[in-house]
Structure formats: structure tokens, C-alpha cells
Amino acid sequence: MTAPFENPPVTEDETAPVVVEGPATLASAKATALAAEPLVSPFDSAGLVEVFRRRYLLKLLVQKEVQSRYQGSLLGVLWSYVQPLVRFCMYFFVIGLVFGLHKSVPNFAIHMFAALAGVHFFTETFSSGTRSIVRNKAIVRKMPMPREMFPVASVIVSAVNSFPQLLILFVGAVAVGWRPEWQGLAAGLLGFAVLTVLGTALALLFSAMNVFFKDFQNIVSTFQLFTHWIVPMIYPFAKLATSSMGHSYFYYLYMSNPLTVGVLLIQRCFWVPTIPACPSQYTCLPNGDPSALGYPDLPHHLFGLGLLMLAISAVILVMCQRAFSRLEGKFAERL
Amino acid sequence: MSTSILARNASKQFTMRYHRTIKQITIAAMRRQQISDTFLAVNDVSFEIEAGESVGLMGLNGSGKSTLLKLISGVMKPDSGQVLTRGRIAGLIATGAGFHPQLTGRDNVFLNAAILGMSEAETKRKFDEIVEFADIGKFLETPVGHYSSGMFSRLGFAVAVHTDCDIFLVDEVLAVGDRPFKKKCMARMEEVRAAGQTMLYVSHAAGSVRKMCDRVLVLEKGVLGFDGDVDEGIRYLKYDDDKDDEVDSEETEEDSDDELGADV
Numbered sequence: 001m002t003a004p005f006e007n008p009p010v011t012e013d014e015t016a017p018v019v020v021e022g023p024a025t026l027a028s029a030k031a032t033a034l035a036a037e038p039l040v041s042p043f044d045s046a047g048l049v050e051v052f053r054r055r056y057l058l059k060l061l062v063q064k065e066v067q068s069r070y071q072g073s074l075l076g077v078l079w080s081y082v083q084p085l086v087r088f089c090m091y092f093f094v095i096g097l098v099f100g101l102h103k104s105v106p107n108f109a110i111h112m113f114a115a116l117a118g119v120h121f122f123t124e125t126f127s128s129g130t131r132s133i134v135r136n137k138a139i140v141r142k143m144p145m146p147r148e149m150f151p152v153a154s155v156i157v158s159a160v161n162s163f164p165q166l167l168i169l170f171v172g173a174v175a176v177g178w179r180p181e182w183q184g185l186a187a188g189l190l191g192f193a194v195l196t197v198l199g200t201a202l203a204l205l206f207s208a209m210n211v212f213f214k215d216f217q218n219i220v221s222t223f224q225l226f227t228h229w230i231v232p233m234i235y236p237f238a239k240l241a242t243s244s245m246g247h248s249y250f251y252y253l254y255m256s257n258p259l260t261v262g263v264l265l266i267q268r269c270f271w272v273p274t275i276p277a278c279p280s281q282y283t284c285l286p287n288g289d290p291s292a293l294g295y296p297d298l299p300h301h302l303f304g305l306g307l308l309m310l311a312i313s314a315v316i317l318v319m320c321q322r323a324f325s326r327l328e329g330k331f332a333e334r335l
Numbered sequence: 336m337s338t339s340i341l342a343r344n345a346s347k348q349f350t351m352r353y354h355r356t357i358k359q360i361t362i363a364a365m366r367r368q369q370i371s372d373t374f375l376a377v378n379d380v381s382f383e384i385e386a387g388e389s390v391g392l393m394g395l396n397g398s399g400k401s402t403l404l405k406l407i408s409g410v411m412k413p414d415s416g417q418v419l420t421r422g423r424i425a426g427l428i429a430t431g432a433g434f435h436p437q438l439t440g441r442d443n444v445f446l447n448a449a450i451l452g453m454s455e456a457e458t459k460r461k462f463d464e465i466v467e468f469a470d471i472g473k474f475l476e477t478p479v480g481h482y483s484s485g486m487f488s489r490l491g492f493a494v495a496v497h498t499d500c501d502i503f504l505v506d507e508v509l510a511v512g513d514r515p516f517k518k519k520c521m522a523r524m525e526e527v528r529a530a531g532q533t534m535l536y537v538s539h540a541a542g543s544v545r546k547m548c549d550r551v552l553v554l555e556k557g558v559l560g561f562d563g564d565v566d567e568g569i570r571y572l573k574y575d576d577d578k579d580d581e582v583d584s585e586e587t588e589e590d591s592d593d594e595l596g597a598d599v
Contacts, residue, residue, distance in 0.1 A: 034386065034501055035337035039419040042409030057449040064446060068437045142429030144409035145450050329412035332405060333349055 042144060045328070047321050050146040057145070061153040066160055080161045081168070084120055088113055095234045105236045106275045110173050114270040115233035115263045117165045122195045122259060123224050124158040129203020130210050130220045137335040147328050148321070151203040155196065173270045184269045190306045191265030194313055198258050201317035208327040211334050230254070231263040238297050255299060258309040264298055265306050272298070337421065339502055339533040340384040340407055344416035347377040347402050376402040378557035379416065384550075386421070386501070389534040391544035391565065393572055394554035400537050403554065404428060404504055407535065422501025425451055426535075427520070429506070431491025436480030440471060440490055443479050447494045461497045468519065469493035489516060496523050503527045505536045521547075541569045 044050060051058060070076045091112055096102045105111055132150035133140055140147055170178075210216040232240065245251055254260060299305060351372045363370050377399045384390055394400050405411040406418045408428060433450045434443045444465055448458040466475060469490040471482070479487060505524065524547060527534055538544050544551065544565060551568030553561035561571045 034422050037421055039338060039341060039421045041412075042407060042418065042420045042424060043412040044409055045412075054449075056455055060446045060449050064435055064438060064442070067442075068435060071437050139433045139450065142410060142432035143450050144424070329414075332411045 043329070044144060044146050045325050046146065047325055048148055048152070051148045051152050054146065054149075058149060058153060058156070061149060062156045062160070065153060065157045069157075069161075077164075081164050084116060084165050085168075088116060091116075091234055101235070107176050107271060110169070110176060110178075110274055111236060111267060111271045112233055113165075113169050113172065114267045115231055117162060117169050118191060118195055118263045118266045119227050119231060119233060119259070120165060121158055121162040121192070122199050122262070123227055124161060125155050125196070125199030126202050126206070127217070127220050127224065128154040128158060129199065130206035130217050132203065133207040133331065134210055134214070134217075134335065141332050141335050147331060148204065148324065151207045152200065155200050155203055158199070159196070169270055173274055176274045177276075178270065178274045181273055184273050187265045187303070187306070188269030190303070190310065191262045191269065194258050194262040194265070194306060194309045197310065197313040197317055198262075201313060201320040204317075204324045205320040208324045208331075211327070211331050227259065230257060231260050232267070233263065236297070237264060237267075237299070241299070255305070258313055261302075261305050261309045264302060268298060268302060337386050338383055338419075339386040339388070339421055340382075340535065341419045342380050342382050342403075342406075342416070343419075345377060345380050345403075345406060345413040345418050346375055346415045347399075347406060347411060348373050348414050349376050375557050377406065377413070377554075380554075380557075380559045381416075382552060382559060382562055384533060384535070386533050387531045388550060389528050389536065389548045391548035391551045391568070392535055392537045392554065393539070393544065393551055393568065394560075395572075397556075398554040399557040400554055401506065402557075404506060404535070404537060407502075408504055420502060423452060423499065424502045424504065425495060425498035425500035426502070426504030427492060427495050427506060428504050430495045431487055434479050434487065434491060437478050439477060440469075440475045440479055440482070444490070444494055447491070448498070451495065451498045453498060457499075465493045465497050468496060470516075485513070492516075492520065496520070500532065502533045502535070505534065505538075507537055507539065545569065 046053075070079055073079065075082070088109075092109060095112070096108050102108050129151040132154040133147065136150050139145070140150070206216050206220060228234065240246060240254065241251070245254070351374065352370075360370055380403065392400050392403065402411065406413055407420060408424055408426070409420075410429075431447075433447045435446065438446065444462065445455075445458055448461075448465075449455075453461075469486070469492070471486050471490055474482060474486060479490065482490070503524075521543070524534065524536070528547065534547070536544065536547055548565055550563065551561065551565045552559060553568050553572055561568050
């Protein structure tokens with residue numbers, strides 16, 4: 001784009017050999033150094049690369065978000081525990097006790113909370129990311145900076161806010177006998193990686209589209225009504241797999257949701273190792289050995305599926321970044 | 336000398352939207368009304384500014400000065416043509432825009448400086464200077480939401496002024512602030528000029544443009560109407576015979592600094 005003007009004819013700045021010392025020499029030296037730089041478009045469109053090059057700014061933006069979030073409230077950070085705990089208790093009571101999943105699913109609370117932690121992180125990323133650019137319009141309209149900063153910062157803020165839940169989950173899992181084990185930890189990391197990459201991608205795309213039509217933030221909150229039902233959270237995967245749906249095309253549709261795979265991986269990390277060596281009332285485990293776990297408790301090739309979903313999410317991320325770059329040229333005037 | 340700012344046939348088009356919801360659009364379409372309308376805020380503008388030049392950008396309200404400045408600062412992207420720059424850009428535009436009302440003055444200085452491209456070390460080194468320039472005293476640890484508007488803009492100013500840059504952009508922000516503060520700003524602009532940095536100064540005040548600049552660009556409804564000598568440019572705009580309009584305030588002051596930010 002900048003081709004014809006990239007290398008201007010190098011002109012001699014210092015026509016006479018400079019003998020004077022001090023600021024004048026410094027200034028002209030600076031000028032020569034500057035003349036060697038290319039002429040570039042001031043509109044920054046390097047995208048995510050630029051965001052990670054300016055990590056210091058990213059750090060400050062994240063701090064700002066985290067600090068300002070609960071300012072002026074008495075409970076402060078505690079609020080990020082309250083909502084998920086309330087939701088958890090409700091599901092636990094209704095689904096676990098009233099519908100009796102306690103009896104048929106071992107450690108149902110861990111099963112549910114593991115899924116909830118993943119889903120909550122994802123929805124938080126998605127919804128706060130979607131609003132991020134509009135919320136920071138004062139800056140976007142006036143100051144030049146990589147605009148991807150805002151969605152990316154909100155992904156990190158969501159991760160920070162999800163941490164308490166993960167801590168509760170961890171403590172709970174340890175209490176019922178969870179012990180670290182390599183495969184499980186790898187599954188957990190992979191699960192969160194899928195959710196992070198996908199969440200970032202969607203946050204980028206929707207934050208850009210939300211600038212043009214505020215409908216998108218409503219679409220996202222509508223979507224959130226589904227998220228708790230389309231992943232194995234309040235029902236175990238086995239239930240779905242062994243139902244009539246497990247043998248239809250619907251099963252493939254269900255499994256092609258990266259969110260589902262991410263949640264299953266997190267459950268593989270926190271829930272599966274806590275399953276007691278199979279007592280007779282559970283129909284679940286072949287030979288009662290958690291490491292031999294397979295269909296129907298978890299899908300076959302869960303790791304393969306996870307890696308595939310990570311790759312797909314990465315492709316989606318690249319596409320969303322492209323879309324963002326096309327849209328960002330009009331942010332300043334549309335906000 | 337090398338080119339510092341280059342615009343080649345740069346245009347920026349804005350869309351004015353009459354109808355926003357589907358309902359309104361449908362009704363408008365049925366009545367065969369126009370659904371949207373566009374106008375060129377910056378229309379095919381070309382110019383070249385050498386490094387070290389001080390250029391005044393003038394024009395009536397709505398002539399596209401701020402849009403052009405946004406194209407140069409990198410907030411907006413031209414729809415067609417090119418705007419290219421060389422080196423780091425800073426200046427007195429949109430000062431304080433990045434301030435977060437709930438953060439303290441101190442936190443905001445760091446955040447704002449980072450947005451302007453300063454590193455942590457650089458900000459720390461200049462921090463005392465910035466605070467002194469802003470002259471906000473003990474309010475440094477107060478959330479900026481509680482600042483008076485003067486303090487708010489002074490702090491924003493102070494950060495912007497202390498950014499090292501190669502291109503210094505000044506919008507008509509000098510209207511804010513009291514007399515001593517305006518003087519400080521003018522002194523800073525003189526410094527920028529003396530240091531050989533490129534300066535682009537948007538102003539309605541013929542006096543200060545005359546004092547600061549050695550070239551003038553005049554925009555008329557988005558089109559570059561004049562590019563050249565300062566006095567000729569001011570005459571082109573017919574601003575010179577407005578002189579008597581500016582008399583109302585302290586005309587007796589020797590350095591006539593009442594012209595600095597006078598919004599004509």
C-alpha cells in the first residue's frame with residue numbers, strides 16, 4: 001500500500017559537517033534517523049500481533065477493568081463468587097435433589113460445577129467482549145491504538161473473574177478425592193484453551209458488529225439462555241449418548257459444538273478422577289477403572305476431538321480478526 | 336528534508352442515517368424516502384508536509400479540520416486515497432479522552448501515557464514533571480470523576496504534552512484553561528517548534544497561527560482551498576478583517592494571548 005513512497009530519496013540533512021555540539025547535533029541526528037524510517041499509514045491495523053507487542057498497555061487496561069468493576073460496592077470482589085454460587089445451589093437443588101441425578105451420577109456436584117466454571121468463563125468472555133468497544137467508545141473515537149485491545153482485555157478480565165470459581169471447584173474436588181494426574185491436567189488445559197480461543201474470536205467479531213448494530217449484544221444475551229442446556233452440565237454426557245439422540249445425526253451436531261468438547265475436557269480433568277471405583281449401582285465404567293473411561297461417560301477420542309476443536313477455533317479466530325480489521329475503519333464515526 | 340505527513344487524494348465519507356430500526360427503514364422505503372445520505376467530510380485532499388514545518392490548519396466550523404486531523408492521528412482511516420506519516424504522533428488532541436472517571440489521577444496518567452505509546456519507565460521518569468505541569472496538587476490520588484473540568488483537562492494536557500513525538504498535532508483545545516495555563520501551552524508549542532518537530536495546528540485564531548506557523552492549509556467544506564503563505568491564507572479566509580471582533584476582552588495585554596483559543 002505504501003509502496004511508492006516507502007523509500008523517499010535520502011536527502012542530506014547535514015549539508016555542512018556539524019561541528020557544534022549539543023542539542024543541535026542531537027536534533028539533526030534524530031532527524032536523520034527518522035528520515036530512514038518508512039512512511040506508514042497512521043491507522044494501526046496490525047491486529048492481535050500489535051496487542052501482544054504492547055503488553056504494558058494491555059496490563060493497565062485489564063487492571064482498570066478489574067478495579068473499576070466492583071468499585072463503590074461493599075462486597076466488592078465477593079460478587080464474582082455470589083452469582084455462580086447461587087446458580088450452582090439452584091441447579092443442585094432442582095436437578096440434583098428433585099430430579100434425583102445425585103443418585104445416578106457419582107459426584108454430581110463436581111460434574112456440574114466443573115461444567116459451570118467453563119461455561120461461565122466462556123459466556124463472560126463472550127458478553128463482556130461484545131460490549132467492550134462500545135463501552136470504551138470515549139477512547140476509540142479519539143485516540144489511536146490497536147482496537148483489538150478492548151476485546152482481548154475483556155477476555156483476560158473474564159479469566160481473572162473466573163479464577164475464584166476454579167478455586168472453589170478445585171477445593172471441592174480435592175475434598176471428594178481428586179488427585180492430580182497428567183492426562184486429566186492436560187485435558188483441563190486443552191479444555192480452557194478451546195474456550196479461550198473461541199471466546200476471543202467471538203468477542204472480536206461481535207464487539208465489532210456491536211458498533212454498527214446494538215442488536216448484537218442482545219443476540220449474545222439471548223444465546224446465553226441456551227448455553228447451560230446445550231452442554232453436559234445439568235445432565236451427564238452418558239444420558240445423552242445412551243438416549244435415542246445418541247444414535248442420530250443430532251449426536252454429531254451436539255459434539256461439533258466446541259463448547260461441549262471444552263466442557264467435557266474440563267470434566268475429564270476435575271470430575272472423572274473423583275469417580276469412585278465403580279460401585280454396582282452405576283452402569284458407567286467398564287471394569288470400574290477411571291483411566292479406561294470411554295463411551296458412554298465420555299466420548300471416544302476426547303483428546304483428538306479437543307485438538308480438532310482447538311484447531312477449528314484457531315481458524316475461526318483468524319477469520320474473526322480479518323472481519324474485525326475490515327470493520328474497524330468505521331468505528332470512530334459509528335460510535 | 337524528509338516528508339513528515341503526506342496526504343494523497345484522501346477522502347473520508349460519512350453516512351448520515353435517517354432511519355435506524357427495521358420498522359423505520361420499511362416505512363421509509365414504502366414512502367420512497369431516502370434511507371441514508373452521505374457526505375464527504377474530507378474531499379480529495381492532497382498535501383505534503385516536510386519534517387520540521389509548522390503548519391496551521393484553518394477553516395470554518397464543519398469544514399473537515401477535525402476529520403483531517405483524525406485521519407492523520409490514525410483514529411480514522413480514509414475511505415479512498417492515502418494518508419501517510421513518519422514517526423511517532425502525539426499532540427494536544429482529545430486530551431483526557433482516555434481518562435476513566437473512577438480511577439485516580441495517578442492511575443489515569445499511567446493509563447493515558449500507555450495509550451499514547453509511552454513505556455512504564457518513560458512514564459515514571461516524566462511523572463513528576465507531568466504532575467507539576469498539570470498543577471493539580473493533592474488531588475492526584477482522587478478519582479478524576481471528581482475533578483473540576485479545568486483540572487481534568489489540565490491533567491490530560493500535561494500527559495499529552497510530555498509525550499516524545501515527531502509529529503505534534505494541536506486541535507482547538509487551547510480554549511480551555513486559564514491564562515497562565517495557556518501561556519504554558521504556547522511555550523511548549525514554541526519548544527516543539529524549536530526542536531524541529533513537525534507541527535500541525537488547528538485554530539481559528541489568526542494571531543496565534545501567524546505567530547506559530549510558517550504555512551497555512553485552509554479547508555472549505557472538505558476541499559483543500561488554499562495551501563501556502565500564512566498571511567495570504569488568513570486573507571483567503573477573510574479572517575484578518577475580523578480583528579475588531581476580538582477586541583472585547585483584554586486587548587491591552589501586550590502579547591495578545593486572548594487570541595490563543597478564541598473560538599470565532
